[in-house]
Amino acid sequence: MIYDLIIIGAGPAGITAAIYAARKKMNFILISRDIGGQTAWSGDIENYTGYQFVSGPELVAKFEEHLRKFEINLKENEAVTELSKSGNIIKVKTGQAQYQAKALIIASGKRSRELNIPGEKEYKNLGLTYCATCDGPLFQGKDVAVIGGGNSALDAALQLVKICSRVNIINISPELTGDPVMIDTLKESPNATVFNSSAVKRINGDKFVKAIEIDFQGKPMTLAVSGIFVEIGLIPNSDFASLVKRNEAGEIMVDARNNTSVEGIFSAGDVTDVPEKQIIIAAGEGSKALLSAFRYLISHKF
Numbered sequence: 350m351i352y353d354l355i356i357i358g359a360g361p362a363g364i365t366a367a368i369y370a371a372r373k374k375m376n377f378i379l380i381s382r383d384i385g386g387q388t389a390w391s392g393d394i395e396n397y398t399g400y401q402f403v404s405g406p407e408l409v410a411k412f413e414e415h416l417r418k419f420e421i422n423l424k425e426n427e428a429v430t431e432l433s434k435s436g437n438i439i440k441v442k443t444g445q446a447q448y449q450a451k452a453l454i455i456a457s458g459k460r461s462r463e464l465n466i467p468g469e470k471e472y473k474n475l476g477l478t479y480c481a482t483c484d485g486p487l488f489q490g491k492d493v494a495v496i497g498g499g500n501s502a503l504d505a506a507l508q509l510v511k512i513c514s515r516v517n518i519i520n521i522s523p524e525l526t527g528d529p530v531m532i533d534t535l536k537e538s539p540n541a542t543v544f545n546s547s548a549v550k551r552i553n554g555d556k557f558v559k560a561i562e563i564d565f566q567g568k569p570m571t572l573a574v575s576g577i578f579v580e581i582g583l584i585p586n587s588d589f590a591s592l593v594k595r596n597e598a599g600e601i602m603v604d605a606r607n608n609t610s611v612e613g614i615f616s617a618g619d620v621t622d623v624p625e626k627q628i629i630i631a632a633g634e635g636s637k638a639l640l641s642a643f644r645y646l647i648s649h650k651f
């Protein structure tokens with residue numbers, strides 16, 4: 350069977366693409382490891398239009414309800430491992446099977462780089478988060494720690510100094526490595542403290558985060574904090590997509606119409622080099638990618 354389209358990933362980008370595809374009555378399959386992607390890990394969402402406040406799991410339930418209104422050929426708990434193209438036909442290999450289609454949308458998102466230290470798993474969403482833009486406002490007036498020393502850590506710290514009482518930046522390198530302008534701004538913030546050459550050892554707490562143990566230039570130190578923002582980078586889920594051009598960060602490069610470097614293969618959301626990683630942006634990009642794929646299919650003979 351050769352499908353019109355295969356969509357990889359059921360986060361906001363892939364689900365939106367699938368809803369548009371279903372409404373266009375396309376013959377397609379949606380392959381995903383899970384339903385919801387990163388949105389499911391988000392505690393409180395206050396920036397998705399139409400919802401003043403919604404939790405990540407609630408928003409995912411809404412997305413899934415919308416998706417399942419249609420008869421979708423969903424291959425859940427299946428991970429794509431390889432892509433290839435022969436003539437006009439794209440082949441998608443997973444752990445379980447191989448599928449073929451005339452067009453493909455890659456919407457496999459990103460995952461946060463993790464610390465891999467004791468306490469990280471236990472306190473995820475209980476004070477430990479990977480998204481300052483999303484969760485920063487929950488820590489108003491509190492002492493927090495930002496882990497990292499590059500641009501994303503600085504960006505997080507600069508957002509947090511405006512609302513938190515103290516922001517401790519735990520940086521493993523001897524110096525901050527982000528943009529000098531951001532470093533200067535941070536140095537001017539009276540409530541920011543930078544701990545250079547410092548490794549995070551453990552996260553402690555009861556029901557919620559209470560403290561972080563660090564190795565500060567060779568000496569053990571404990572900082573009392575209510576929030577921990579891990580900002581040591583995000584990894585695009587693009588390992589299987591070496592067929593298309595990716596940038597140095599591993600993000601799939603797309604143009605304004607979501608075309609990748611390979612004809613018939615489109616990409617959307619966090620896995621791409623489109624700036625800013627947010628749910629509403631991923632959903633919008635998913636709809637754009639589908640409309641481009643639809644146009645591609647009607648304008649090509651197979």
Ligand SMILES: Cc1cc2nc3c(=O)[nH]c(=O)nc-3n(C[C@H](O)[C@H](O)[C@H](O)COP(=O)(O)OP(=O)(O)OC[C@H]3O[C@@H](n4cnc5c(N)ncnc54)[C@H](O)[C@@H]3O)c2cc1C
Nearest residue numbers: 358360361362382383386387429458483618619626627628
């Ligand atoms: C903790 C946290 C809180 C956040 N809070 C907010 C917020 O409040 N507001 C906001 O706007 N944004 C928030 N974000 C960012 C937002 O979640 C992302 O921008 C958005 O989810 C990206 O959507 P996506 O569909 O591109 O990718 P993802 O959500 O990453 O989804 C990717 C999908 O692809 C699947 N997949 C990955 N690899 C494969 C594979 N090989 N084979 C098959 N399937 C695969 C995954 O299982 C997943 O279903 C938050 C992010 C995090 C981590």
